[in-house]
Every structure is written in structure tokens, then in C-alpha cells.
Amino acid sequence: MGQNDGMAGAVERLITLDVNGQQRRVDVLKNETLAMTLRYKLGLTGTKLGCDRAECGACTVLVDDVPRYACSVLTHSVRGKKIQSIEGLAAPDGTLHPVQQAVVEGQGFQCAFCMPGFVMATVGFLKTNPAPTRAQLAHGISGNLCRCADYNKILDCMMVAADKSRGA
Amino acid sequence: MPPIRDAMSAFELFQPASVGDALGILDRHGADAWVMAGGMDTFDWLKDRIKKPKVVVDLGMVDELRGIKDAAGGLEIGATTTLTTVANNPLVKERFPLLAEAALIVASPQIRNQGTVGGNISQDARCWYYRAGWPCYRAGGNICYADTPTAVNREHAIFNADRCVAVNPSDTAPALVALDAEFVIKRGSAERVVPAREFFIGPGIDITRLTVLQPGDLLTAIRIPATWAGKAHYFEKVRDRMVWDFALVNIAASLNMSGATISDARMVVNGVAAEPYRLDAVEAAIKGRPRDKATAEMAADLAVQGAVPLRHNAYKIPLVKALVKRAIRGEAEWATS
Numbered sequence: 439m440g441q442n443d444g445m446a447g448a449v450e451r452l453i454t455l456d457v458n459g460q461q462r463r464v465d466v467l468k469n470e471t472l473a474m475t476l477r478y479k480l481g482l483t484g485t486k487l488g489c490d491r492a493e494c495g496a497c498t499v500l501v502d503d504v505p506r507y508a509c510s511v512l513t514h515s516v517r518g519k520k521i522q523s524i525e526g527l528a529a530p531d532g533t534l535h536p537v538q539q540a541v542v543e544g545q546g547f548q549c550a551f552c553m554p555g556f557v558m559a560t561v562g563f564l565k566t567n568p569a570p571t572r573a574q575l576a577h578g579i580s581g582n583l584c585r586c587a588d589y590n591k592i593l594d595c596m597m598v599a600a601d602k603s604r605g606a
Numbered sequence: 607m608p609p610i611r612d613a614m615s616a617f618e619l620f621q622p623a624s625v626g627d628a629l630g631i632l633d634r635h636g637a638d639a640w641v642m643a644g645g646m647d648t649f650d651w652l653k654d655r656i657k658k659p660k661v662v663v664d665l666g667m668v669d670e671l672r673g674i675k676d677a678a679g680g681l682e683i684g685a686t687t688t689l690t691t692v693a694n695n696p697l698v699k700e701r702f703p704l705l706a707e708a709a710l711i712v713a714s715p716q717i718r719n720q721g722t723v724g725g726n727i728s729q730d731a732r733c734w735y736y737r738a739g740w741p742c743y744r745a746g747g748n749i750c751y752a753d754t755p756t757a758v759n760r761e762h763a764i765f766n767a768d769r770c771v772a773v774n775p776s777d778t779a780p781a782l783v784a785l786d787a788e789f790v791i792k793r794g795s796a797e798r799v800v801p802a803r804e805f806f807i808g809p810g811i812d813i814t815r816l817t818v819l820q821p822g823d824l825l826t827a828i829r830i831p832a833t834w835a836g837k838a839h840y841f842e843k844v845r846d847r848m849v850w851d852f853a854l855v856n857i858a859a860s861l862n863m864s865g866a867t868i869s870d871a872r873m874v875v876n877g878v879a880a881e882p883y884r885l886d887a888v889e890a891a892i893k894g895r896p897r898d899k900a901t902a903e904m905a906a907d908l909a910v911q912g913a914v915p916l917r918h919n920a921y922k923i924p925l926v927k928a929l930v931k932r933a934i935r936g937e938a939e940w941a942t943s
Binding site (some may be wrong): 445446447448467468469488491492493495498504505506509512513514515559563577578579581 | 612613614615616617618619620621622623627628630642645646649650652653662663664666667690711714715716717719721777848849850
């Protein structure tokens, strides 16, 4: 830190992150993105890096329940916030989240590289609109790309996921 | 590991908790400091290593910069209020639906969840020659690579180009110009309030910037007067894909109706010039006329007078005409009259 020690707004590299309900101490560079921290510092490789440019959605995680592109978030900016990645969705006993369960049952993906991002985007969207129409859901998760272009099947699964999430 | 070119250069990071602290840091570091709100424009510059600021000032911890509140029938919107918040806010939707609509169709859901309204209006040009670091006019050089016989310039300007042919890419900027918004800018202990029309600048004023913001300046709030609250509004954005893409052309219009005739209007298109392009001639000509086909045809012809297309963007002329007609007819279902 040198000359900036003690100045208003200066940041420490060693910080604590709330990731999937755990407090994780981690040494974070100033220019490090959340996707890099999750994957390469914390070993949470379920968060994928597709484009690294906020243009594909593969790295989508929830920050305070809101879907964000982890490739385009400075890790330091989410100190004190609740970070949830795909690894944190299932219950401690291994029971899958309803969205995950719907994907398993519907086989909604082909190569599935984009799946963690789609699942997190859907979980986040359903928190704001638990009973969407198909069109609303498509709009809500439109920030995620599938290079297999399996969108119809993904939407089929996610509509089932919405029902399951509501306990319907 | 992803390609190393996507790793940002090292910088000192500041996360002030108040506007005062932020201004102090900006004052201390001057042109070395880069103001970051949502970061959606910032990260491209930094990951491409075209811009390598020594100091990044992250505004994310400054709570006083967020929020939407009533201001005498108008609204004051904090500069780092997210686009999602703007799009969903009941007061915005009730009074200024064109702004809510503009915010709702920016980029993608995740980007709207993080991107801010202040950042959306302050974002830099998308011209790929400029973005790729070519030494063009906008980058301080003495050539425009987008205006050559072989240039790819489908997305570039048709109005008011002056050496640089880049356009303002914002969706909320034309909406705010059409609402006579004002921007609150702080610098040190001083504060100035700049009308939307003066906030956005063309290459004739400064070819290296799209707004009046200079190093040391901090955009803190957007004030929208009550003038156009509850009037007839229209917003439409045309783009190649329904997600992510910037507008090829968008239009924002506010119309004050007296009975069946237009008594006053604001009409602004973006994606066609370096600043949101206000159609003054159209605004004057449609006063006292009904929102009918004849008015629309007349306005469409007026709107594109003076347009100078480049090799690949002449399609923007009929596109502007079509959008002007639709704005005057109010064809979308949520237009309020």
C-alpha cells in the first residue's frame, strides 16, 4: 500500500468473503475479478469462464441474490456481500436445488458448459418472479448464451424448475 | 486459464464510503484516476489494456449515490442507481415510462443488475477502431480509421460528424435529453448542474470525450423536472440482437398534448451522432399538429435533413424516418396517448 496507507477508501488485499455461506479468507489482487477468485483462489470451478467479457453468462453467480457476471465484478467490490455459486445451491445433505433437479430430470443441456450460469441466472430470476410466463423467463435469463443453441429445451426445464421452486 | 490479454493491468484501488472521500481521492490523483461505477464499460478498456489507469476509484460503497426520490413532482436519481432499479421503480414507470423502457432494454439482465444509469450516460464510444487502441482522432491522433474507403462503419454516425464518426451508444441518454434532465456534477467542494443538452458534447467541442466530465469531476445525480411527467412518451430501440447489443438507432420522445394536437415536444435519436441528436426542426414543426400520418410523414422528412451517410450506414436514414413516424403515431401499446 505504501503511500496510501491509512487513506480514506484504501483497500487491504487480505479480505474475507462470504461464499456459499462460508467465511473465506483470501488474498485478492486489486485488479482481480470474482470469477478468477472463485476458480483459482477458492477452487470453485463450477463457475465457468466463457468470454470473460460480460457477453456469454457462463460465469453468472448471485451477489446478494442478484445474478451478476463474475468475470466483470472486482472481487474487492463484493466484500460483505453474500456470494452464491453453483457449488452452494444444493442443500448440505446433497439434496439438489429444485432448478438443478429440473435440469437433471429434463436433460436440458447438451455440452452443459453454460449450465452453471443458466442455473444461477434462473435461480436469481425466480427470486424476483416466481411464476413467470415462458416469455418472461426467456427475457429474465436472456443474459446467458448456449453455443449448442438448445434454448427451447433449456426453457422447458426452467419452466419446470419454476413450478418445482414454488412447490407446485 | 483464460488468455492473459484479459487480465487487467495492476492499479491502486480505492473504495471510498462517501462522496466527500471520493472527491478527495479524485482531486489528489487527477488524470491518473479512473472513476468506476458498475464497471461494465471500464472492464473492456482495462482487459484490452488500452487504458491503464494508475488509480481506480470504485463508487460501489458510496450509498448516498444510490436511490430514486421524488423532487417536486419530478425525480432525483442517484448516479450509481442500477439500470434494473430504474427500470422497475414505480415512480419512474408512472411518470417517465420512456426512461423505464430505455433502462429495461440496455444490454442484458446481469449487466442491468450491475450497470448504473450514471455509467450508461457517461459511457465511451463503441467504435471498434477507437476501442482497439488505434491512434485515431478520438484517441488524440490525427486520422479516423472508420471513415476510409475500406472501413467497416455500419454502426457509425450520419449526423454532425467532424473528423471522428463515432456515435453515442447510450439508451438512457436520449430518454433523459427528451425529459429535459439535468446532471449534478461535483468537483472538490464545488457543484454545478448541467442541462442534458450541454452534458453531451460532439467532436467540435472536444473530440476525445462524449460528455463534459473531466478528470476530477464526479457525476452524482440526475434531476428530472416534473415538466414531462405523465405526458405522452415513446421509446424504441433497434438493434441486431434482442440482448446485449447497442442500438443501431434508438428514439426517445416526449409529447405534450392539448386535446388532439401536440403543444410541445422533445424528440431525440441516438446512435446517429457523437451526442444524442435532438430533432429541433421536428419539434418545432409538429407543434399545433395532430399525431396523424401527415404529421408523421412531414416530420420524418425533416428529421433526416442534413444526414451524411458513410459507406455502410445509409440504412440509418430510413431507420430514423421510420422511428420518427412511429414516435409521432405512438404505435407501441404503452405510449400513453
